[in-house]
Amino acid sequence: MIADRLGSIVGPGGVLVAPSDLAGYRADSTHHAPDGILCVVRPSDTAQVAAVVLACRAAGVPIVPRGGGTGFGGGALPVPGQAVVVLSTERLRRIRLVDPVGDVLVAEAGVTLHEVQAAAAAVGRTVGLDHGGAGSSAIGGNIATNAGGNNVLRYGMARDQVLGVEAVLADGRVLAPPRLLRKCNAGYDLRHLLVGSEGTLAIVTAVALALRPAPVARATAMLGVATPRDALALLGLVRRELGEAVSAFELISRPSLLFHLAHAGQGREPLDTPTPWLVLVETEATSRHLALSDAFEAVLERALGDGLAVTGVVAASEAQRRALWTVREGIAVAMGEAKFYMVKTDTAVPIGRVPDFVDRVEAAMAAAAPAGSRTMAFGHVGDGNIHVNVLPPEGGGDSALREKAPDIARCIEDIALDLGGTVSAEHGIGQGKRAALARMLSVPERDLMRAVKTAFDPDGLFNPGKLFE
Amino acid sequence: MIADRLGSIVGPGGVLVAPSDLAGYRADSTHHAPDGILCVVRPSDTAQVAAVVLACRAAGVPIVPRGGGTGFGGGALPVPGQAVVVLSTERLRRIRLVDPVGDVLVAEAGVTLHEVQAAAAAVGRTVGLDHGGAGSSAIGGNIATNAGGNNVLRYGMARDQVLGVEAVLADGRVLAPPRLLRKCNAGYDLRHLLVGSEGTLAIVTAVALALRPAPVARATAMLGVATPRDALALLGLVRRELGEAVSAFELISRPSLLFHLAHAGQGREPLDTPTPWLVLVETEATSRHLALSDAFEAVLERALGDGLAVTGVVAASEAQRRALWTVREGIAVAMGEAKFYMVKTDTAVPIGRVPDFVDRVEAAMAAAAPAGSRTMAFGHVGDGNIHVNVLPPEGGGDSALREKAPDIARCIEDIALDLGGTVSAEHGIGQGKRAALARMLSVPERDLMRAVKTAFDPDGLFNPGKLFE
Structure with a gap:
């Protein structure tokens, strides 16, 4: 009916x-x-x-x-x-505007991220949003969930690209058209309230994104490091030399690498000397006057000389660059294709607490996870966002892990919270993390969020049972 | 009592x-x-x-x-x-944290912007917020009003620097401590709701700001251009060569220049050939590997060659750089010290509409302002934020202008609104622009903002009579 x-x-x-x-x-x-x-x-x-x-x-x-x-x-x-x-939103398919003078792009919610990226690239710009393989995601969903990804270090989250939002409210009224302004101090910022609200306040139908200068050159390297603390020191070194040109700084633990290599049926390691951790660092120049690759090689020499890195390789071609990224993105691919259950988390902590976080999680998992489980940490160390996944013993069944999964996830999340972190860095809450969010929020935060929900959607028409229990 | x-x-x-x-x-x-x-x-x-x-x-x-x-x-x-x-907030004076590893600074609301800038500079970082002379503003006020300034083109508004906010709610409960996270998708973004709420939702007591790499070099130039359209084309050229290193791109009309020079009792013009408009462009390198000053000189040669600029000068020393900035900031100084009344506005439009905006305002003022009034346009063209001020006739009284002031301001604001703009780009609403905001907002926007206000402050304890009429 x-x-x-x-x-x-x-x-x-x-x-x-x-x-x-x-x-x-x-x-x-x-x-x-x-x-x-x-x-x-x-x-x-x-x-x-x-x-x-x-x-x-x-x-x-x-x-x-x-x-x-x-x-x-x-x-x-x-x-x-x-x-x-x-x-x-799959039929909301128009790109309404691509303006390289005003540096703004307006797309309807069902346009994919890949299509938005292509439209920006066609006029020499970037939208500053990239989450690897998931370019088939819709831009409306990216905005509604405040997507993260690999370039947050340089450009910020999805919300940081948004100039304006068009949305349909629960009473059928429309906030439209999306504003195209760089500066607007005109009352409360409803835009940022809608971004990341996961469809619970309004339905995003179109979005205006800021365009940024597209990179004209890239340099990419992988380095082997002994500890997450060395990785953070390395980040400091790279930024001292290259400033904001550092666009990605990813950390990969050895168990994560081995999981990916085993899944891909590949024996060859990306670096000649195995190290407990790998760092994938990428820098992007938006000016041809930045001597990126010279600078980058000098940085790496310094890192090796200072002992911050044990070994390293710089990509000499786009094919080598893709190969290095495959080491990182292959983890997600392997996770998606794995035939067994695993516990997945999406915590973040203040950047300086990442080493403590990793130490505490590894110690806790030794006690909390079933014997033989593999703890796999990887992620965006430059944002403090480390994904910790727990896998069943190699070749063993996953039933013991499955049983303990809620306790394991909670243990990891609680360590993050104890360090001033979050239970969700970039994936959002949805229905899977409602209990975790309830633990994270203070009582006044929870009360204010519920009051906002009631103000926008008093009858609970939009996405009930999400965010809140 | x-x-x-x-x-x-x-x-x-x-x-x-x-x-x-x-x-x-x-x-x-x-x-x-x-x-x-x-x-x-x-x-x-x-x-x-x-x-x-x-x-x-x-x-x-x-x-x-x-x-x-x-x-x-x-x-x-x-x-x-x-x-x-x-x-x-003058006694909330502590800088609680300066962390160059995690790149975060936490300051209480009463710390001045100058002090925050100095604390960041001491560890080789910047907070990306600078609004010229008003460094004696308090950081809490900067955040509560979402301050703008001269570097929005590169770093964004005040809100874009904020990782977390500590605030006292209307029922005396406290949102604390401020989060230090780069990524946090955990429910509605209360932080962005508080930023720019002008003290009407809560009282900001402390703020966590992201630290960014500090510039290691600067290049600054002033160019004479014929039209705002040429200024925008010039912005495109500068960005093609220098990418995100462009940190300021200011536009100054000839009447604005003459007003400042007359006030300062100075006869000498900054450029040898008078032009209808001046552009002040500044670029900042965060890497020593960016050949900033070579690139910058090349850009200017190209601009002169293509006829986008009529004349220009590059600052060869910090003293010359300061002198060029004085041309821009001297306008605000002269405004503050003027002995007569003037109409001041703070509109913004989408960047690409700036030329239309200027044309329409100049035509409208010829009709709407008293005979002999001077229309003075200047501001942050790279953000679409042009301040239009209207001054009384030189040497004449200001009573006719004073009488027509509400109509004149409304006329300018309505042109901005008609071009998809805002009545307040960076100054906020306060009590002075409540009627203008009411004209700007759609009915659903107004209803949602009122509902948010009620959710946070049902009894109207905080800053009543601000934002809303």
């Missing part, structure tokens, strides 16, 4: 109800929702989104917004026991 | 009631409030702020928070007819 009503708004082809059609909407990168979807509605413009919202409101049916479906928190899926309409 | 009660919290020296003591709290940079202040309370730590809030709440007396008192909107002053307690 709601499907019929929605069909009259978006046209019959715009609503999906057949189980075979819904199959592609029942999962994200980590969660699965076998049922709870009444239908998927695919509006083609902002006015249709508003009409869909009003129809669902009238019928008392909650709406779960969905972009590319590549999230990690189950945010775009119903929670068990719900009966919802999934509002997919 | 409220003064006595507050004295018991902060100690007798912490409360000011004598008219002579209150004199320094009755004005900001543009507004004056001859009365309405019951007393000034100066708490020394966050706990005292919370106790003051509870005492004022119990007495039903509204609180006006005040930092350095350098604002432009009357935000730190009572509105006519009120009887308020002014809560000055």
